[in-house]
Amino acid sequence: MKVHLFGATSSPGCSTYGFRQMALDSQAEFGDGVTNFLLHNFYVDDGLISLPSVDEARNLVVSSMKACKNSGLHLHKFTSNRKEVLDVVEKDDRAVEVQNINLDKSVIERVLGGQWCILSDAFKFRIVVSDKPYTRRGILSTVNSVFDPLGFLAPFILVGKLILQELCKENTDWDAPLSDHLRPMWERWRASLPLLVDLSVARCFKPDNFGLVKSAALHHFSDASEKAYGQCSYLQLIDENNSVHCTLVCGKSRVAPLKVLSIPRMELLAATLSVQVSSVLTKELDIQDIQHFFWTDSKVVLGYLANEARRFKVYVAKCVQYIQNQSEISQWKYVASTDNPADHASRGLLASDLVQNSLWFSGPAFLRDPECNQDSHSPKVVDENDPEVRSKNVAFATTHTNDAHAEFDLNRFSHVSSWDRLLKTVALCLRFKEILLSKVRKRTLKSISGPLTVDNLQEAESCVVKLVQRVSFRLDYEALRRMKCAPRSSRDKKSNHQLPRSSIIHRLDPYMDDAGIVRVGGRMPIASGIVAHPAIIPRKGHITSLIVRHFHSVTGHQGRGMTTNAIRSHGLWILGCSSAVSQQIYQCVHCRRTRGAVQEQKMSDLPSDRVQPFPPFTYGAVDYFGPVFDQGR
Known part of the structure; x- marks a missing residue:
């Protein structure tokens, strides 16, 4: 092919x-x-x-x-x-x-969407001011009509973006007329558009008659304001005669988020943008042994980057970590606000001011000095009262005695959606508890990493059952704890009389086993297994619902009897189990779908001859003839 x-x-x-x-x-x-x-x-x-x-x-x-x-x-x-x-x-x-x-004549060639003047070897800008309506839709179309991939016009386009952001804040309709306070700003910006036609940016970084380049460096400037942040990058070339040439490589401007950020955070965003641009330019320019220098007029940002003692909040910490991973602290330098060309990228310029602005297109004057890379400003030390510094947490060690009367808040389990997930969560908490205890007691703990075992899940189940019993049967639990009874054969026959007859578990002849779980008594004290003496669970509660829902699912969504048998076979005795199971089955979506009443098609209306009164035999007849023989007794 x-x-x-x-x-x-x-x-x-x-x-x-x-x-x-x-x-x-x-x-x-x-x-x-x-x-x-x-x-x-x-x-x-x-x-x-x-x-x-x-x-x-x-x-x-x-x-x-x-x-x-x-x-x-x-x-x-x-x-x-x-x-x-x-x-x-x-x-x-x-x-x-x-x-x-x-x-000999000026010829404009389109290059990847841009305009290149062949005669002057410079980039030009094609500006077409169309009669768009003064609406949100028309403003967006006009602002986006200026094609500037390298950001030479970033300060000018920023002004249009800020007007658009104001419209977004007002939440105006796309075709609603422009408000009165924004109309003068938009008219000034739109009127200055034709001035960009005369703007010309040299394509070649190296001018004619420039000597052999012995060193090259990229200088990235960043700045931020309350409304926007931006950066600009300049290529500094030094030839064998120590002549210096500096030119704009690219610029970027971005409006501030609608959620208000502090000025230090905005400055940090601008610094992050400079680092991102430096990575792109290093790859695209393909200049060997090129150096990178980052300039900012925020001493707070320089202090953040040089910090080694303070811990910052998450947002600032991530930005600082990204900058530190992509650059060295020695590359970051301070520049006065008056010499920072990125100030235009964060505040904006009209076309009339941008065309004649040498600071934006050529960089600050000190870049013409071959020794400009030497910086005498030391980073500002971060104050511990800085709002971005994370406050220190002081831990106090106290002794604590287990209080059996302290009631556990079962609402902590309300966010768990299944019995299995609850057991796994509690098992992991118990594992973490053992790790902490081993560190406090300074004893070696065998490795308990890896997946949870059956023993871990059984221990978690016992813990959950005890918590539920201690909260739901508080008085009975304390009475049985004091009795600390074994099965009936080895306990005092009068011990059960300490439970009042009004207790809801009195008729179950309860006792507390060695693990602290209240179980059903009976006449099988020597029987093995938990089926003979199941743990008592209250009738209502989120834990009870999880248990019933779990075993109802395990039994394949069968009826009340099968679910009840599965629960008791597992060693759990729910008070009013049949009622609790019936309620869960009624709420089960799967069961309601599969066991719902069969829908019947609605029958059609009766025809008119079925409902209108007519004499007998109008639509039917009986032919009766004889003789008829009747046999008597």
């Missing part, structure tokens, strides 16, 4: 794979330069590259065309800011705008 359907889901993937494979196959014949150009400098079918000399560009064009031609691909629509490069390309293979090789 040599072609793929245009628009098919698989076509882009197959085309990209074939193109990349062609680049790898041509490496042996045409070298690494062509392969790297085809692999790393193409976006779908557009290839962009900047080379230091005309000869290198000419050789790359010729070799790339041959490599593609050998694989059946036609590389064409070439454009260059140098006439010498276009000389090696046939007229039909050039872009339409430069087919006559007349670079």
Whole structure:
């Protein structure tokens, strides 16, 4: 198969794979330069590259065309800011705008959505001020019509974004007219849009007649205000003659969240944004041994990053940890607010102010100094009263005596939805308790890690049963605890008389076993197993509901008798068990679906001849004839 359907889901993937494979196959014949150009400098079918000399560009064009031609691909629509490069390309293979090789006039070429002036080798901006209505929908359309992927116009676009955010706060309709207090702001912003047509940003970072670059550094500035935060990055080049050139690489502005944040947190967000941009630029610029420096006018942020003694709240701690993982504290420096170009990215500028702003496009003046990287400002020490510092927790050790009269709050179990989950939760708590006790008593504890065992779950069940009994039968539980009886054969026959006859468990002849669980008495004291003496559970309560629901599910959603037998076979005796089970079965969604009454189709209406009065034999007749023989007695 040599072609793929245009628009098919698989076509882009197959085309990209074939193109990349062609680049790898041509490496042996045409070298690494062509392969790297085809692999790393193409976006779908557009290839962009900047080379230091005309000869290198000419050789790359010729070799790339041959490599593609050998694989059946036609590389064409070439454009260059140098006439010498276009000389090696046939007229039909050039872009339409430069087919006559007349670079004396200004020619604008579209490059990945942007505007590139070939004559001046600079980026331009195409601005079309359309008559959009002064509504939320119209403002959004106008603001998004300015295409600026590198953020050269970030301070200007920020003003439009802030107006949009105000509309979002007012929760106005998409087609509602603009409010009176926002209309003047929007009109000023919209009126300054045409001024961006005259703005020009040099494409090449390195100017003409600049010497051999001996060092390169990226300087990232960040700043924040109450309404927005932003950053801007500058590339500083130093040649062999110690000449310095600095230019804007990219900028970013973001509006503040609707939830109000403190200024230190906003400054920390801006610093985090600078670190993120530095990672992207390191990969995209592909400059060897490039240094990174981060500048902020917030001494609080510098103190956060240099902190080693204080613990911060979660939000600040995560931001600080991310910045520390992606950068070194020695890379962070202080800059005065007046010299911080990121101040424009956090407060905004109109087009008339942005076009003439050298601080934004060229950076602060101290970047022209080769020794500007030396910083004498020390980070601010974080005060322990800083609102972002987590307060210290002081633990007090006290002795505690178990009070049997203290009532446990069973509402702690109300959030648990199943009996199994409750047992597992309690088992893990008991395991953690053993670990803490072993540390307090300074004794070695055998390894208790790993999944829960059957013994762990049985211990958890005993613990839950005791808690329920202690709360539900408080007076009876205390009386039986004082008696501390064994089965009937070994206890005082009069001991049970200590329970009042009004007790709801008196008729069960209860006793407390060695584990502290109240069980049903009886005439089988020597019988083994928990079935003969099941633990007593109250009639109502969340724990009772969990138990009944669990065994009802275990028995396959069978009836009341099977569920009751399963509960008692497990060693549990619920007071009024039949009633409790019936209630749970009635509430069981699965049972109500499977055992619900069968729906019957509604019968049609009776016909008119069935309900209207008519004389006999109108619609039917009887033919009676004889003779009829009747036999008597």
